Amino acid sequence: MVRCRGTARRAPTPSHAPVPLIACHECDLLHRVVPLAKGGKARCSRCGAALYQERPGALERSAAFYLAALICFVFANGYPFLSLKIGARMETVYLANSAWALVADGMPLLGLLVLLTSLLFPLSMMVGHLYLLLPRLWHRRPAACGWVFRNLRRIAPWSMVSIFMLGTLISVVKLLDLAEVIPGIGAAFFVAMMLCMAAAEASFDPHLIWPRDAVVDQPTRPHTSALRNGLVACHYCTLLVPIAELDAHGHGHCPRCGGGLHVRKPKSIERTWALLASAALLLLPANLYPVMTVIRLGQGEPSTILGGVVHLAAAGMWGLALIIFIASVMVPGLKLVAFSWLLRTIQRRSAYRPVDRTRLYRIAEAVGAWSMVDIFVVALLAALVQMGQLATIAPNLGAFFFASVVVVTMFAAESFDSRLIWDNLPDP
Numbered sequence: 415m416v417r418c419r420g421t422a423r424r425a426p427t428p429s430h431a432p433v434p435l436i437a438c439h440e441c442d443l444l445h446r447v448v449p450l451a452k453g454g455k456a457r458c459s460r461c462g463a464a465l466y467q468e469r470p471g472a473l474e475r476s477a478a479f480y481l482a483a484l485i486c487f488v489f490a491n492g493y494p495f496l497s498l499k500i501g502a503r504m505e506t507v508y509l510a511n512s513a514w515a516l517v518a519d520g521m522p523l524l525g526l527l528v529l530l531t532s533l534l535f536p537l538s539m540m541v542g543h544l545y546l547l548l549p550r551l552w553h554r555r556p557a558a559c560g561w562v563f564r565n566l567r568r569i570a571p572w573s574m575v576s577i578f579m580l581g582t583l584i585s586v587v588k589l590l591d592l593a594e595v596i597p598g599i600g601a602a603f604f605v606a607m608m609l610c611m612a613a614a615e616a617s618f619d620p621h622l623i624w625p626r627d628a629v630v631d632q633p634t635r636p637h638t639s640a641l642r643n644g645l646v647a648c649h650y651c652t653l654l655v656p657i658a659e660l661d662a663h664g665h666g667h668c669p670r671c672g673g674g675l676h677v678r679k680p681k682s683i684e685r686t687w688a689l690l691a692s693a694a695l696l697l698l699p700a701n702l703y704p705v706m707t708v709i710r711l712g713q714g715e716p717s718t719i720l721g722g723v724v725h726l727a728a729a730g731m732w733g734l735a736l737i738i739f740i741a742s743v744m745v746p747g748l749k750l751v752a753f754s755w756l757l758r759t760i761q762r763r764s765a766y767r768p769v770d771r772t773r774l775y776r777i778a779e780a781v782g783a784w785s786m787v788d789i790f791v792v793a794l795l796a797a798l799v800q801m802g803q804l805a806t807i808a809p810n811l812g813a814f815f816f817a818s819v820v821v822v823t824m825f826a827a828e829s830f831d832s833r834l835i836w837d838n839l840p841d842p
């Protein structure tokens with residue numbers, strides 16, 4: 415059953431005739447693929463996840479915005495990003511300086527993380543999508559289509575242009591009482607790149623690359639999961655493959671995109687628990703160790719995440735204090751609680767509000783990356799404020815542990831399989 419612009423269409427009665435089908439990637443329910451009106455979006459009738467959409471000109475628009483974003487990326491890196499002026503002294507930084515500042519301060523891994531998430535992964539997203547989309551304009555498919563598509567899906571959560579932009583805004587506000595901050599041309603191009611990428615991602619649909627329906631040549635029962643019909647959906651290109659084609663361990667490869675096929679993510683519950691436990695342990699040093707040291711006119715001391723929030727609130731910057739508190743304290747904590755509760759309900763075979771539990775998973779997965787904002791703030795401040803005794807900001811060990819918490823919780827979200835929420839429930 416597929417909802418099309420608010421109206422639901424009933425799935426066909428059990429039939430042996432081949433019908434085009436798609437499985438919901440969040441609850442595994444099978445749906446018959448129906449044509450949509452222009453601008454229509456098909457959502458899962460059980461959990462509400464978006465299945466596919468019909469946007470006229472999506473291919474051209476998506477390709478144009480990715481191309482525009484790539485051009486902006488070049489200029490954003492070629493021109494100064496921000497300048498800091500204290501008295502007669504002026505410090506100018508380029509985009510890549512934020513990652514380099516962490517490396518120079520003895521934190522190469524943290525520098526690499528900032529370099530990947532703020533520059534290299536966004537660049538890969540632009541180049542990779544153009545590699546996929548441009549040949550499609552001439553109805554061709556590039557040679558390494560499957561490999562590129564799968565890796566773009568993998569790195570998408572790690573491309574953090576918007577979060578880096580929020581980190582930049584917070585850094586600028588934080589520095590206002592210390593010095594004059596002058597945005598560079600690079601910053602203007604970075605904003606343009608962020609907007610172009612957002613527009614390109616909104617237009618992009620995996621079905622611009624792969625056909626959205628899989629004609630399954632076997633009897634299927636409507637209102638049941640792909641699993642109960644003996645089918646497994648490719649996590650990347652949504653192709654439905656008979657479970658009989660997997661090996662004895664339940665593993666195989668998608669014949670269309672080459673992605674790994676599993677009935678459910680391997681050892682999802684155990685791996686997610688292990689990652690959550692690691693993140694919970696890392697939260698301690700992340701909050702106990704200082705994240706950065708601010709030296710101003712020869713005076714200053716290291717401050718922890720909570721210490722920084724209290725300092726901002728005391729200085730009257732309530733809005734900023736609240737953003738940092740939500741992103742750095744509440745989000746990681748609530749994410750741990752949310753995923754622990756979801757895992758417990760799955761292990762207890764609970765039938766409690768599966769739609770809300772799936773929604774909770776969706777929200778926890780989406781907001782987790784925003785905790786990286788504090789790391790970007792530390793990186794930018796460390797790059798900008800290098801004026802000796804006048805003013806210097808240096809990253810501390812707490813930033814490394816906090817970044818580890820964010821990375822590990824993001825891996826936990828990735829290893830969690832939301833379809834397990836629905837596996838214990840009877841068919842709708």
Ligand SMILES: [Zn+2]
Pocket residue numbers: 438439440441442443458459460461462463
């Ligand atoms: Zn669903």
Ligand SMILES: [Zn+2]
Pocket residue numbers: 648649650651652653668669670671672673
């Ligand atoms: Zn596939």
